[in-house]
């Protein structure tokens with residue numbers, strides 16, 4: 001069996017006695033689309049926060065292509081190839097669409113950020129700062145080449161959402177519709193060409209046609225081989241795009257399987273319908 005892209009073992013994270021994530025294990029294979037569903041407060045976002053380095057686990061391991069990352073910070077994890085979007089959407093309000101996408105690429109710069117590894121060494125932090133400043137003012141052939149490459153990536157990501165983001169590439173994010181802000185955020189994550197794309201409720205706050213559009217885009221990404229870890233409330237979308245669905249409740253995994261298996265699982269129906277009847281548009285028919 002080949003090694004999974006992401007492998008999570010016995011992961012635990014508690015907050016003041018609340019076991020947000022209570023010993024979960026799962027893996028994501030290369031090219032697979034795995035969704036995590038579950039009632040509010042079941043630990044889905046916390047799981048994503050652990051995988052992307054926003055929080056450290058109290059115990060357990062996370063491996064990306066066999067390399068342990070559970071102690072790495074989010075910048076290092078992004079360099080390793082995991083990019084994410086946030087449940088509430090996070091863009092820089094005063095930056096344009098293009099600049100918001102470009103910001104995501106900052107961590108990949110090498111020619112424009114020489115000696116950047118030294119920025120972790122307290123006494124030597126001024127060296128990369130001065131070098132960056134020098135290159136920003138004077139420039140080098142390599143730094144100009146890198147800037148051109150970055151501009152090309154930004155344009156190709158805007159092209160991906162051409163009809164929506166194309167006409168707005170220079171507009172500040174605060175002037176965008178909610179759906180376009182989310183698209184900008186997804187474009188920023190994709191600009192990193194991540195091995196694993198992590199999406200936390202990408203259609204939250206979107207209407208039906210906007211949600212259908214996101215589904216189309218996810219299916220395109222999937223067809224192109226993109227590995228995705230998705231948290232999403234809209235079960236129709238989850239069922240349409242996922243290879244595998246993980247169901248969480250109370251910080252634990254209560255079921256896992258193909259969409260059609262999960263849909264009919266008694267524990268899942270209980271977790272959703274037993275306590276959340278009529279909530280969140282959840283429909284397990």
Ligand SMILES: Nc1ncnc2c1ncn2[C@@H]1O[C@H](COP(=O)(O)OP(=O)(O)O)[C@@H](O)[C@H]1O
Pocket residue numbers: 015018019020038039040041042043044045046047
């Ligand atoms: N930063 C935090 N501080 C304290 N409690 C948190 C924090 N993040 C999550 N929790 C708690 O952990 C539990 C799981 O939350 P979360 O992972 O956001 O659930 P979900 O995304 O499934 O709705 C909840 O009880 C929540 O209140």
Ligand SMILES: [Mg+2]
Pocket residue numbers: 044045046087
């Ligand atoms: Mg959440």
